[in-house]
Amino acid sequence: MEIVLETKSLTKKFKNITAVDNLDLVVYKGEVFGFLGPNGAGKSTTIRMLTSLIYPDQGEIYLFNKKLTANSKSILRKVGAIVESPDFYLYLTAFKNLEFLSQLYGINPTRKQIMEILDFVGLSNRWNSKVKTFSHGMKQRLGIAQALLHDPDLIILDEPTTGLDPQGMKEIRELVISLSKEKGKTVFISSHLLYEVELIANRMIIINRGKKVVEGYVKELLNEEKATYNFRLSNIERAKNILISLNFELNHDFEVNGNEMLISTKRISASQLNKIFVENGIEVFEFYRKRTLEEYFLEITRGQK
Amino acid sequence: MKKFALVLFAFICFAFAQDKNANRIIEKIKANYDIINDYSVEIKGKVDFPDAVIPELKAKIFFKKPDKFKVESDNFMIIPRQSIKFYPDILNEKDYSSLILGEVEIDNLKHFIIKLISNNPEVEEVVTIWVNSENFTIRKMNLIGSRIGKVEIEFFYKFFDGKYWLPEKMTATFEASKILFPRMRRFDKNQKENSGQVQEGKILIQYYNYQVNRGLEDKIFEKKK
Amino acid sequence: MILKMISFELYKIFKKWRTYIGFLALSIFIPILIYGVSEGGNHYQRILDRNMGDQFLIVGNLVNGWYVAFITIQAMIIHIPFFITLVAGDLFAGEGSAGTYRMLITRPIRRETIVVAKYIAGFIYALVFIVFFGLISTFPAIYFLGTGDLIVPLEKIIVIPSNEIYWRFLLAYFSSFISMCLVVSLAALFSSLVNNAIGPIVGTMAVIVIFLILGELPFELFEKISPYLFTKYMTVWIDSFDYPVDFSRILKSYAVLIGHGILFFAITLLNFRKKDILI
Known part of the structure; x- marks a missing residue:
């Protein structure tokens, strides 16, 4: 070129x-x-x-x-x-x-x-x-x-x-x-x-x-970036155990904040996660993709990455 | 006392005689100009003034008795008033004293020296004239006053048309410091202070082409509005 | 390109309101001056008549159009540089304050071309202003007050015969133009250093006024430095009314003025070539 x-x-x-x-x-x-x-x-x-x-x-x-x-x-x-x-x-x-x-x-x-x-x-x-x-x-x-x-x-x-x-x-x-x-x-x-x-x-x-x-x-x-999803769930403790059983590491791959959970993953899509939670009897009130390029940019420029 | 009265009488008689003689001379001077009702003349003038450069003047003078005059010129110049009338203003006054101071030879001719003093206490100028004993023209004039300082004027005459004694040249010497030109400030130079020395100025006027008694009309002297 | 730049600069100059302040001021001041002289009954002539005493007469039209033109130049000695500076001080700084430097310098033009064009435009403005000044201070004055010899009542009293007046006034206006070119150079130099025209205008006028004052102070030190102050040579126009005209003195003044002008231009050029445009 x-x-x-x-x-x-x-x-x-x-x-x-x-x-x-x-x-x-x-x-x-x-x-x-x-x-x-x-x-x-x-x-x-x-x-x-x-x-x-x-x-x-x-x-x-x-x-x-x-x-x-x-x-x-x-x-x-x-x-x-x-x-x-x-x-x-x-x-x-x-x-x-x-x-x-x-x-x-x-x-x-x-x-x-x-x-x-x-x-x-x-x-x-x-x-x-x-x-x-x-x-x-x-x-x-x-x-x-x-x-x-x-x-x-x-x-x-x-x-x-x-x-x-x-x-x-x-x-x-x-x-x-x-x-x-x-x-x-x-x-x-x-x-x-x-x-x-x-x-x-x-x-x-x-x-x-x-x-x-x-x-x-x-x-x-x-x-290159990981997808980050924010889930608002009916049973956080149960969801936490499910994720741990799926080899997600607390405070690394996911974070818990009240009845919300922030999950970073490249392995599983948001719809798959949703399906897993629902199949395990956890009600999913809301989920959305949290990480955008904007956040990625902010992280980079803050020197956090 | 008698002796004193005698001296006083003698002095008064002398002074009276002097006055009478002086008046006779002045009458003869006036007679010279009485026959001139009007005239016009072209002049060339030159002023020599310290710290001044004034080019040669060309002008035309018109004069009509008793005291109408006009100077026609595009040029700038300073000229003495006597360069128009040829005799001092005091001679037009009624009340003045005259005194013969003596006689002197100028250009091998006898001249009377006469002092003229106005009896008007407001006029402070003292005039001395040198009068030609043959044609009774004023050869020299000396004016002294606190305002004008000392002005000395000389006339050089020619006999025109077989009738009139008129000057063909006039020189005036004066105290330049008495003539104050208002001046402007110049930014690039420090203005010199006046040294206080008396500096002389000179004016030379030459007269050409006299036209005498041609009946100049009054409207010539009217000022343009 | 340089011609285009110059025409561009001139277009900009003459599109600005401030450009006309000087023209407006002269258009107001000079008619007032003429009116004052003609209606005031020839004040100068009266002073002169009074000072002459009873024994002397003043002959000739002393307070004529030329005289008014002369006192107009004398009166405007401080003001004209100010009007010139109003424009010249904005030549570079105006681009800075408007942010248009960026537009100008990102074009394929050498920075030297920009400097030269701005200077030439400034000189042309000065020329236009001086020509206007010359016309407005002579023609109306002559129309209302007539002509005649010119009396120059300075340190020496010089009376200039009417046949010599034309070329002397032309020389005086040309000399004023040379002086104003120096003002342009100085104001443009200051202007190239900052991004606001007020600084260069005030700065240039401050330099001129301070130098004029220093050159006039009657102390030995200031008298010694006076020949080295360029303002001393800015009054070269007045030498046109000397008798005889000292052309060597005039040429020396021109040389000093032009020399300073070149120096200011060179500093501007060197500075502007390497100047970072940060605004």
């Missing part, structure tokens, strides 16, 4: 704080790559380095197999980015902002092209409004529009759904998926919301305190 973006031992320090610490990552052509980490993990610092806003103290960044530091001008021509919130010249209209920003790529888009992009992000009816009148969501969409203007191969989006309402988040997610599926773009998307990445990314990396914690395909990472 063709590598679009690669970092090697990328490091950035701010005084005594190491914001990014020997970070290695690889992004392949055509994939949506999720860049995850809690707030302050070093995601924005990494993205700022990828977009030449700041310079690494150590390590190298390769984009399209070229060193970024030496070829930033030619590389950035193929990159569209939103770094943090997309801020525009508020006193200019959406159209004028896009016209100017595209000219800085050395292209002179026609009015039709700009309107098409605005239409793609759902802002064609507000093309002549000053950006200061835009909502946060509209600015985010305009941000995506400006990142697409010059038809880049790689699109870097830094937490594009931050501050949006659920509907706005959904719209941006759909936009990102369509960028990948319809336009065949490589998308590098950072987020601190795991479920968001779960919904749109093929591969992901989780970083914490500037360091890589885990990297891989989203599906593989999901398979």
Whole structure:
């Protein structure tokens, strides 16, 4: 697979704080790559380095197999980015902002092209409004529009759904998926919301305190985790004995909390467990899958795993 | 006592005689100008003023008796009032004293020196004139007053049209410090303090193309609104 | 690309309200000044007439349009840098406070190009402002008060004949432009260091005012350092009204001003090349 973006031992320090610490990552052509980490993990610092806003103290960044530091001008021509919130010249209209920003790529888009992009992000009816009148969501969409203007191969989006309402988040997610599926773009998307990445990314990396914690395909990472189920039962003591008889270890494979039981297992599915309890005369009031990728992510970033 | 009365009588007689002689000379001076009802003349002027650069002036003067005048010019210049009337203002007053101080030779010609003092106590200027004994023109004029300091004016005459003695050149010397130009502050330089020394200023005026008694109309002297 | 960047910068400058504060201020102040002089009955002429005593006459139209234009420059010596700084102080910091640095620097443009374009746009603004200043302080004044010789009542009293006035005013406005380019350079330098325009505006004006005051203090120490303060050379415009014009002095002032301008530009460039855009 063709590598679009690669970092090697990328490091950035701010005084005594190491914001990014020997970070290695690889992004392949055509994939949506999720860049995850809690707030302050070093995601924005990494993205700022990828977009030449700041310079690494150590390590190298390769984009399209070229060193970024030496070829930033030619590389950035193929990159569209939103770094943090997309801020525009508020006193200019959406159209004028896009016209100017595209000219800085050395292209002179026609009015039709700009309107098409605005239409793609759902802002064609507000093309002549000053950006200061835009909502946060509209600015985010305009941000995506400006990142697409010059038809880049790689699109870097830094937490594009931050501050949006659920509907706005959904719209941006759909936009990102369509960028990948319809336009065949490589998308590098950072987020601190795991479920968001779960919904749109093929591969992901989780970083914490500037360091890589885990990297891989989203599906593989999901398979790797144990399923955790929460059961509310009529007879906890009996259920406990049944599980012990099935070689489950208390406080390792399962925990008891009042009349609830938290069971972690890869061996037995939830429906099988349900069947076992019922067949043994235990009434199952409720059961649901407790462990999600979100919890997994939180555990990793807390260093609990 | 008799002796004193005699001396006093002699002095009064002398002073009276002096006054009478001076008045006679002044009458002759006035006669020179009485025949000029109006005139116009072009002038070129040059001012030499310490700490000032003033370019040569070109102007046209119009004068009509008794005291109407107008100076027409686009240029800026300072000129003495006497450069228009050619004699001191005090001679237009009715109540003044005159005294012959003596005689002196200027350019090999005898000149009377006459002191003119206004009897109006509000006028503090004292004027001394040097009068040509042959044509009774004022060759020199000296004005002293606390406000104006000392101003010395010299005239150089020519006989025009076989009738009129009129100056073709005038020089004025004055105390520059008495003429106060309001000045602006300059930010890049510390302004020099006045040294207190008396510095002289000079004005030179040359007259050309006199047109005398051509009947200048009054409207020439009306000020533009 | 540089031309596009410059036009972009100019477009941004002239789309901002603050850009017009200076123009507005001049449009209000100068007509008031002209009105004051014409209606006030030639105050200066009256002072002069009074000071001349009874024995001297002032000849010529002393308080004319040129005189008003001259005192306007003199009066605006502090204000014009302020109006210039209002815009130049925002050149870089404005991008910082608006967050648009990120938009700008993630484009395939060299950072040097951004700095050069911003500086040139700042110089063009200064030029436009000085041209406007020149036009508004001469044409209406001449229309209402006429022409004539210009009296320059400074340390020396210089009367400039009317035929010499045009080129002297042009030289004065050009000199003002050179001075304002230095103000642009200094304000832009400060602007590149921070992300809020207030700091550079206040900082630049503070430097100018403090240097002017230091250069004026009548103490030996300050008189010694005075030649090394660039503000001393910012009043180079006034040398256009000297007699005779000391062109070597003017060129020396230009050299000092341009030299400082280049220095400020170089510091800005070096700093901005390596600047981490963290906002």
